[in-house]
Amino acid sequence: MNxxxxxxxxxxxxxxRGIGLSIAEGFLMENARVVLLARTHAALLEAAERLTGKYGQDRVLIFSADCADASNWPDVLGRINADWGGLDIAIANVGNGRSLTDALPDSEHFNKVWRTNFMTAEGTARATLPLLINSGGCLLFISSIAGIEAIGAPTDYSVAKTAIVSLSKQLARKLAPRVRVNCIAPGNVYFSGGSWDAKIKEDPKRVDALINATVPMGRFGTPEEIADAVVFLCSDRASFITGACLVVDGGQTVSLF
Ligand SMILES: NC(=O)c1ccc[n+]([C@@H]2O[C@H](COP(=O)([O-])OP(=O)(O)OC[C@H]3O[C@@H](n4cnc5c(N)ncnc54)[C@H](OP(=O)(O)O)[C@@H]3O)[C@@H](O)[C@H]2O)c1
Structure with missing residues (x-):
């Protein structure tokens, strides 16, 4: 399939790192060019070194910036425009499921989780949409199955991830046919150094029992499996797909729609 x-x-x-880094590599494997964004410069440099060694120096740009802070975006977009003359695809991937187990976490904590999981996505959409409209491009959000079913994940994280699904659908309907907008809801994804790696180190038996009891495929997903779905949805082969939320969870969710 081309x-x-x-x-x-x-x-x-x-x-x-993690899912975002695999998404970048997935696009590079298809001969695209990628801009990696995260806050920690050293980690970005390390990731870029590995990718440029495999795919070439001129295919990878890096930016260290907090994407929830609107004041950072003009620099990022200015550089992308100067170097590459525009943008075709934006992936709003930032998020973090670590939070408190309280039914309703205190407002300071709730706002922090909201910022990390929703404002980063909304900020990315707001900043990149003018370029995507110009190129007739694609926007894709990474939500979570915690945003589409009440699976027992932290309340603040789940609420933020539900809001992302809604934002994605709203934008898809309002921006068609100029920009396609989709969403992916991953289930449990394991990678070394990731959140599940930490949980396994804490209590491997509990995690093993949880995965066996809740995931029909009986295993974690890999970042590459999420990346493959992202790359397909942002390609021309998905040209009639907009407003979708694709679940990639090994069968964990139980709702019909
Ligand atoms: N892993 C899972 O099992 C799983 C399951 C369902 C959904 N998801 C979703 O998939 C996405 C990726 O998950 P992951 O596990 O790969 O996450 P991760 O390991 O925590 O990596 C998050 C990435 O985002 C960057 N980042 C965090 N806050 C940022 C900010 N404000 N501005 C810019 N960059 C920021 C981090 O680097 P810096 O800290 O240096 O900025 C890092 O590169 C998230 O949206 C997550 O909710 C993950």
Whole structure:
């Protein structure tokens, strides 16, 4: 299948590790060009070194910036415009499920989790949409199955991830046919150094029992499996798909729609 992603210009937020980094590599494997964005410069440099060694120096740009802070975006977009003359695809991937187990976490904590999980996505959409409208491009959000079912994840994280699904659908309907907007809801994704790695280190038996009891496929997903779905949805082969929320969870969710 030719995905027709040659030389496409792709921005991925939260791309210094985990799912975001795999998404970047997924696009590079299709001969696209990628901009990696995260806050920690050293981690970005390390990721970029590995990717440029494999895919070439001129295909990877990095930016250290907090994507929830609107004042950072003019610099990022100015550089993308100067170097590559525009943007075709933006992936709003930043997020973090670590929070409190309280039914309703205190407002300070709630706001922090909201900022990390929703404002980063909304900020990315707001900043990149003018370029995507110009190129007739694609916007994709990474939500979570915690945003589509009450699976027992932290309340603040779940609420923020539900809001992302709603934002994605609203934008898809209002921006069609100029920009396609979709969403992916991953289930449990394991990678070394990730949140599940930490939980396994704390209590491997509990995690094993949880995965076996709740995931019909009986295992974690990999970042590459999420990346493959992202790359497809942002390619020309998905040209009639907009407003979708694709669940990639090994069968964990139980609702019909
Ligand atoms: N892992 C899972 O099992 C799972 C399951 C469902 C959904 N998801 C979702 O998938 C996405 C990626 O998850 P992950 O597990 O790969 O996350 P992760 O390991 O925590 O990585 C998050 C990335 O985002 C960056 N980041 C965090 N806050 C940022 C900010 N304000 N501005 C810019 N960059 C920021 C981090 O680097 P810096 O800290 O250096 O900025 C890092 O590159 C998230 O939206 C998560 O909610 C994950």
């Amino acid at each position: 995905l027709n992603l040659d030389n496409k210009r792709v921005l991925i937020t939260g791309a210094s």
